[in-house]
Amino acid sequence: MNKEGTAEKKDEREEIKILAFLCNWCSYAGADLAGVSRLQYPAKVLDVRVMCTGTVSPYFIIKAFQEGIDGVLVAGCHIGDCHYLKGNYMTAKRMRFLKEALNVFGIEKERLRLEWVSAAEGEKFASVIRDFTEQIKALGPSPLRKDREEVAKV
Amino acid sequence: MSDILQKLKEIADGKVDAFLLVVQEDGVSLPQLIPIDEMDQIDHKELSDLRYPLVKIVEEIQERFPNARIGLLVRGCEYRALIELSKYSQINLDKLVLVGRACERNTVEKCACLYPYPYGLENVVGEENPGIEADPKLVEIEGLDVSEKLRYWASQFEKCIKCYGCRNICPLCYCKECSLENPGLVVPGEVPPTLPAFHFLRALDMAGRCVECGLCEEVCPAGIPLRSLYRALNKIMEDQFGYKPGHNLDERSPFIFLGETSDVEHLI
Amino acid sequence: MATKRKGKKDDTVDRAARNATKESPSSATEEETEKAIVEPEKEGEGLLGAVMVVGGGVSGIQASLDLVNLGYKVYLVDSGPSIGGVMGMLDKTFPTNECSMCILSPKMVEVASNDNIEVITLAEVEGIEGEKGDFTVTLKVKPRYVDVNKCTGCGDCTAKCPVKVPDPYNAGLSFTRNIRVPFPQAVPGAAFIDPLTCRYFTKGKCQNCVKVCQAKAIDFDQKEHSREVKVGAVILAAGFSPFDPRLKPEYGYGVYPNVITSLEFERILGANGPTSGHLVRPSDGKEVQKLAFIQCVGSRDTTVKRDYCSSVCCMYATKQSLIAKEHLPTVQPTIFYIDIRAYGKDFERYYQNAAKRQGVRYIRGLVSGIRERQRSKNLLLRYLDEKGCMQEEEFDMVVLSIGLEPPRGIKPELGISLDSFGFIQSEPFESFQTIREGVMVCGAGQEPRDIPDSVTQASAAAGKASQLLHSKRYSLLTHAEYPPEKDVSGEPPRVGVIICRCGSNIGGFVNVPEVVEYAKTLPDVVFAEERIYACSQDAQEWIRQIVRERNLNRLVVASCTPRTHQPLFQETLRTAGINKYLFEMANIREHCSWVHMQEPEEGTRKARYLVKMAVEKARLLQPLAEGESEVVPKALVLGGGIAGMNAALALANSGFPVFLVEKEEELGGTARNIRISQHGEDVKIYLSDLIDKVEREPLITVFKSSKLVELGGFVGKFQSLIRDADGRETLLEHGVVIVATGGKIHQTDEYLYGNDPRVLTQWELEDALSNGELPERNIERVVMIQCVGSRDDEHPWCSKVCCTEAVKNAIKLKESFPATDVYILYRDIRTYGFREELYQRAREMGITFVRFEDGHKPQVRRVGEKLQVLVDDAALMGERIAINTDLLVLSVGIMPNEDNRELAPMLKVPLNADGFFLEAHMKLRPVDFSTDGIFVCGLAHAPKSIDESINQAVAAAARAETILSKEKIITEGIVARVAEELCSGCRACVQLCPFEAISFDQDRKVAVVNRSLCKGCGTCTAVCTAGANVIQGFRFDQIIKQIEAAGKAWSG
Structure with a gap:
């Protein structure tokens, strides 16, 4: 857990952004618990609440990268805990596939992360965000960022 | 050629209402639907060697005439497409009488085909030729590191003129509205389309469906190696889920059923 | 017709007379009481459509939700500051290892957001006066010193409170402040003050909380008061108290820091617990490697007068071992036990997995004493091992699997009776009914039981209340009146944004004015303003006004989590005449200000974009309509055994017509094989009474020799085709289906069964015993073999009832023929709960129990005329002994019905791996299927006793009634x-x-x-x-x- 480099004013384009898809019943609640417990994590993450991670289409992931997101987190109920019985089975399959697909495309697969976070795992949520933020920082901004088109289009 | 047709006639005798064949007339290859009462015509037809998106026509005929029984000759890739489409209820295999056709060596090489034979069909004409060991283009791409890969694809997709030929010819594309035309996903009018939308979107949809016929690549005016891209994703499907589109009628893509805990245990 | 047992009427008169002598609140009550005596069944008169539920644990929560869905006003009373009970403290639940809070918290939120459930906390029941249907309950309500309606749960007061106290939510393992919200998911989510430790109350000054509370919610003037509530029925869901292990001083609890209770360990495992789930021990915070569990601490123990089995400890110790290994793979858990009682659905598989694959070590033998090593604070456990040798082994930490004790605060003065241990006594066959009519009981306060059994009993108790009060259904429910909804479909979006400061919770870290200014720049936003507490009552009026004045057609509130607050704002929007789905929330508290306290600039920036995302979504929101579908208020019950008949009767008692379909020629099912219940009641008489009642009930249509052949439709309106033996078909229409198709008794060919007339099944013995048909000749010896067709490779489940059945028959045998030797050959004796008393009595009577190990099945042979049983006696280190016997009795297991395979696809419901029906959720929806409108009970679900089948049947009926009692299903x-x-x-x-x-x-x-x-x-x-x-x-x-x-x- 490195400290946030607030002193130096970075170029906005260098700054990373993370998008998190959180399922309403477990991971969104886990994030709520992280808040209630005042667990601190870096403010580079914005979240989208969905009822179930089974609804997170591959299109959303591609769209996020298209829009210049540097890392996408999908967090849902542990297998067996799904409020909708098996919605997260689809998530498990889809995300495993998508990570490998990103690798084929030439996008680091570490930019997509799947985590199971229960409503009681506030600490886990916070540490996942800390860790993921560090990871994405280390990878740097996404090679797909529009302002870096020239890199992609050589 | 005529012995192939003879065989088809023999097998389909009394079981079909019409034949759907790609024939050659005056040097032009055309699909033709030949009703059974005009069967004699078959004797005068010359079969075309051209690979043609015949499956799409079968879909259309079945939609309009759901009870029509049709006989047709299919290559390995076509048979796989029919199998895969039947899993999505787009094809009714019960109404088809199929005679397989092994692909000739030159076709195998031209297509860089891995499975040039309609495995599982009872009646197949022609000698089985082995498929190629590996797609050389894919081997080359797989050798690149991650940033080189992106650069490679970017340089390929830069050539795209967004003609939608890849989609239009694809036997597996049957959606009534295409994600490639959803303005939320692909900026309308932007040519070439920026990464990762368009081509990667399409690639994701092809995973676990693409039967690797390669018509998309053949038809692409920009020569983008689409078959290799889709093949790479199919490889993931096979490695992770043991699923090969079109190979087995009883298996389904892991993306269209929830499955049991045992199906996802290895993923967590 | 309700069951009337002998003597009951006299009781009623007695109680009425006793009540009459007391001062009644009004003479009308007396008159009604009088009437009740003369015409006890007169419908509807003097009945109240309200029920009080005492105890806010999972049973109380389930009972309350069922009752309100059945159409009754509910008062949910808890002695603590929040509902949630012990389940709210658990980390995971067996046998699915599901997160406890994840599944409980949605139910708590449901309770909180239902206007017809009044939660009364910090209250105890002083007395219940009156008669069934019309009770006056007196409550003693302690002051909370915080106005629940004003408190927003923001936590500012806790931050400024100077008094540190051990946190009861974490079993005292961590500290919190005196004024606090009990735990993050608490309902009500308001703070409370414990006056015993409050500085203001003890020292006369402080009131820091008053100073910081911007909602002005603190009220030191609140006083203890008593309150009278009028209800038609009462459900006691008082839960259990944990056994105090100090009563077993040999274990050193309270002396050795590393000896803890299982409840404390549960908190250590909790990701939201004192160590955030890190497996460390109290003395030095070191990671635990060698971990011991000692079972039966305060259970099966006559020395501390806890003769009963606590039913859940074997499973929770197994669960805790598995979860501990999940948290810290190197940990080596060892469980010291007497018998492993993995008797419930899927428990045996869970236990076998722990023992055989997950490396949990089970040692049969109880620990006689613990010593602490002075320097390391490690613990030396002395125990008698399986070979009978005294052993000593060192552990880092010891968890005492403490038993479940009777609830505190439930007194016999409430007109009920308690058993010798202090658990609430209930009627035979109806464990949810106390001896006082109109007063029901559920959960561990009646007998130690696990969550699904408690939830089942809760639904059953609610159903029983409804049978009594159904004529007054909906009479006391309040319905909100809404203005007509404005049609905004053609209008361009006009978004209003309200940014909440939440006192200093958001405003202290996020630059709220900046976010407001930013919001004003977003497209379609026509109004943006901040509010100190957007959720306060006056803010709701303000929002309504703004919506009307500014002509808003979309609303965004940026405040806290939608999971708790969305319903409130949606309600406000609806009362302002706008469709409630035109609302979106931005969570800038839990997901922003609270987690970015140290970087207010970045936090502010993030808040802006969270608001922007919400506004972008809001612009595209469309009004949504709730769905409605018709309900045919009739039920189909499949199976005419004890479960099916009880379900059918329960529904008929609540006024609903039932079609009861039985495949056999006669009603009765598997229970026809049973003569005497575990409590000694005559099952035969009970069953014939039940059949009689069902056949005479005009609302029940019985189809015998019939089967379901086709089912169409869905919840509210099913169509089913029934076919009888002659091929006649009947088409039925109904709103629900209850599956009570039973199970079957294992047909064995082992142990010479069917080959030798001296080999009987346990059921055949029971029959013979009660008919006096035992073979004429002198029976010197009887051997019983347990687990015939249970807990083996082919049948990997425990049949649950056979141990009790064997012990019961053995006792009966011994009573009838005192000179007969009785041997029971077993692996674990699973006489859970109060059944343990039978086991104890059997041993006292001299019945011999011989244990054999897994894989050492006894052998039976004929030696000349004699029948001989060979068994490897585990107590003699596996030495083979031969027992000649006159009678061999096989405890055959319970199997799933083969019909299940046919029925499951027809109903579109799943079976489990063993072939029993699989319920929607193993913990909290034990009698529901995931397909709405279809329910399950009895042996179709899993092996169980008669009482448990009846519990499930009445519960399934109550769950079904929540649908049937509605005119329309609103989705x-x-x-x-x-x-x-x-x-x-x-x-x-x-x-x-x-x-x-x-x-x-x-x-x-x-x-x-x-x-x-x-x-x-x-x-x-x-x-x-x-x-x-x-x-x-x-x-x-x-x-x-x-x-x-x-x-x-x-x-x-």
Whole structure:
């Protein structure tokens, strides 16, 4: 857990952004618990609440990268805990596939992360965000960022 | 050629209402639907060697005439497409009488085909030729590191003129509205389309469906190696889920059923 | 007709007379009481459509939710500051290892948001006066010193409170402040003050909380008061108290820091616990490697007068071992036990997995004493091992698996009776009915039991209350009156944004004015303002006013989590005449200000974009309609055994017609094999009474020799085709289905059964015993063999009832023929709960119990005329002994019905691996199927006793009644639909829907969503490449806009 480099004013384009898809019943609640417990994590993450991670289409992931997101987190109920019985089975399959697909495309697969976070795992949520933020920082901004088109289009 | 047709006639005798064949007339290859009462015509037809998106026509005929029984000759890739489409209820295999056709060596090489034979069909004409060991283009791409890969694809997709030929010819594309035309996903009018939308979107949809016929690549005016891209994703499907589109009628893509805990245990 | 047992009427008179002598609140009550004596069954008169539930644990919560869904006003009383009970403290639940809070918290929120459930905390029941149907309950309510209606749960007071106290939510393992919200998910989510430790109350000054509370919620003037509540029935869901292990001083609890209770360990395992789930021990915070569990601490122990088995400890110790290993793979858990009682559904498999695959070490032998090593604080356990040798082993930490004790605060003065231990006594066959009519009981306060059994009993108790009060259904419910909804469909979006400061919770870290200014710049935003507490009562009036004045048609509130507060704001919007789905929340507290306290600038920036994402989504929101579908108020019950008949009668008693379908020629089912219940009642008489009642009940139509051949429709309106033995078919229409198709008794060919007349099954012995038909000749010896067709490779489940059955028959045998030797050959004796008393009595009577190990099945042979049993006696280190016997009795297991395989696909419900029906949720929905409107009870679900089958039957009936009692089923607006013009009919979504809510329309060749079945998960939307599947409220275009807004973050 490195400290946030607030002193130096970075170029906005260098700054990373993370998008998190959180399922309403477990991971969104886990994030709520992280808040209630005042667990601190870096403010580079914005979240989208969905009822179930089974609804997170591959299109959303591609769209996020298209829009210049540097890392996408999908967090849902542990297998067996799904409020909708098996919605997260689809998530498990889809995300495993998508990570490998990103690798084929030439996008680091570490930019997509799947985590199971229960409503009681506030600490886990916070540490996942800390860790993921560090990871994405280390990878740097996404090679797909529009302002870096020239890199992609050589 | 005529012995192939003879065989088809023999097998389909009394079981079909019409034949759907790609024939050659005056040097032009055309699909033709030949009703059974005009069967004699078959004797005068010359079969075309051209690979043609015949499956799409079968879909259309079945939609309009759901009870029509049709006989047709299919290559390995076509048979796989029919199998895969039947899993999505787009094809009714019960109404088809199929005679397989092994692909000739030159076709195998031209297509860089891995499975040039309609495995599982009872009646197949022609000698089985082995498929190629590996797609050389894919081997080359797989050798690149991650940033080189992106650069490679970017340089390929830069050539795209967004003609939608890849989609239009694809036997597996049957959606009534295409994600490639959803303005939320692909900026309308932007040519070439920026990464990762368009081509990667399409690639994701092809995973676990693409039967690797390669018509998309053949038809692409920009020569983008689409078959290799889709093949790479199919490889993931096979490695992770043991699923090969079109190979087995009883298996389904892991993306269209929830499955049991045992199906996802290895993923967590 | 309600059951009338002998002597009951006299009791009623007695109690009425006793009540009459007391001062009654009004003479009318007396008159009504009088009437009740003369005409006890006169419908509806003097009945009250309200029920009090005492105890806010999972049983009380379930009973309350069922009751309110059945149409009754509920008062839910808890002695503590929040509902939630012990389940709220658990980390995981067995046998699925599910997160406890994840499944409980939605139910708590449901209680909190229901206007017809009044939660009364810090209150105890002083007295229950009156008669069934019309009780006056007197409560003693302690002051909370915080106004629940004003407190927003923001926590500012806790931050400034100077008094540190041990946190009871963490079993005292961590500290908290005196004024606090009991735990994050508490309901009510308001703070409370414990006056015993409050500085103001003890020292006369402080009141820091008063100073910081911007909501002005602290009220030191509150006083203890008594309150009278009038209800028609009372349900006691008092729960259990944990055994105090100090009563077993040999274990050193309270002396050795590393000896802890299982409840404390549960908190250590909790991700939200004192160590955040890190497996460390109290003395030095070191990671635990060697971990011991000692079972039966305060259970099965006559020395501390806890003769009963606590029923749950074997399983929770196994669960805790597994979870400990999950948290810290190197940990080596060892469980010291007497018998492993893994008797419930899927428990045996769970235990076998722990023992054989997960490396949990089980040692049969109880620990006689613990010593602490002075320096390391490690613990030396002395125990007698399986070979009978004294051993000593060192452990890092010891968990005492403490038993379940009777609830405190429930007094016999409430007109009920307690058993010798202090548990609430109930009627035979109806464990949810206390001896006082109109007063029901559920949960561990009646007998130690686990969560699903408690939840089942809670539903049964609620159902029993409804049988009594059904004529007054809906009479006391309040319904909100709404103004007509304004049609905004043609209007361009006019978004109002309210940014909440939440006192200093948001405002202290996020620059709220800056966010307000930013919000004003967003497209379609016509109003943006901040509010100190957006959720306060006066703010709701203000919001309504703003919506009207500014003509808003979309509302965004940026405050806390939608999971708790969305319903409140939606309600406000609706009362302002706007569709409640035109609302969106931005969570800038839990997901922003509270987690970015140290970087207010970045936090502010993030808040801006969270608001922007919410506004972008709000612009695309459309009004949604709730769905309605018709209910046919009739039920189909499949199976005419004890479960099916009880379910049918329960529904008939509540006024609903029932079709009861039995495949055999006669009603009765498996229970026809049983003569005497475990409590000694005559089952034969009970069964013939029950059959008689069912056959005479005009609301029940019985179809004998009949089977279901086809089922169509869905919840509220099923159609079923019934066919009898002659092939006659009847088409029925009904709103629900209850599956009570039973199980069957294992047909064995082992141990010479069927080959030798001296080999009987336990059921045959019971029959012979009660008919006096035992073979004439002198029976010197009887041997019983347990687990015949249970707990083996082919049948990997425990049949649950055979141990009790064997012990019961052995006692009866010994009573009838005192000179006869009785041997029971077993692996574990699983006489859980109060059944333990039978086991104890059997041993006292001299019945010999011989244990054999797994894989050492006894052998039976004929030696000349003699029948000889060979068994490897585990107590003699596996030495083979031969027992000659006159009678061999086999405890054959319970099998699933073969018909299940046929029935399951017809009903579209699943079976488990063993072939029993699989319920919707093993913990909290034990009698529901995931398909709405279909329920399960009895042996069809799993092996169980008669009492448990009846519990489930009445529970299933109550759950079914929640549907039947409604004219229409109202469904959520957030459901999927299919845009038919885009559907290619590929049916991927049909196969994928977890709730079978999507079907394929053969004529139009498109998928169709049945909104009565859709739960709104949206799984179908991600599979449709054409975008034909749409989930309302989380539409594709809405999420795309949110992603776009996020993509522009930090720069736009």
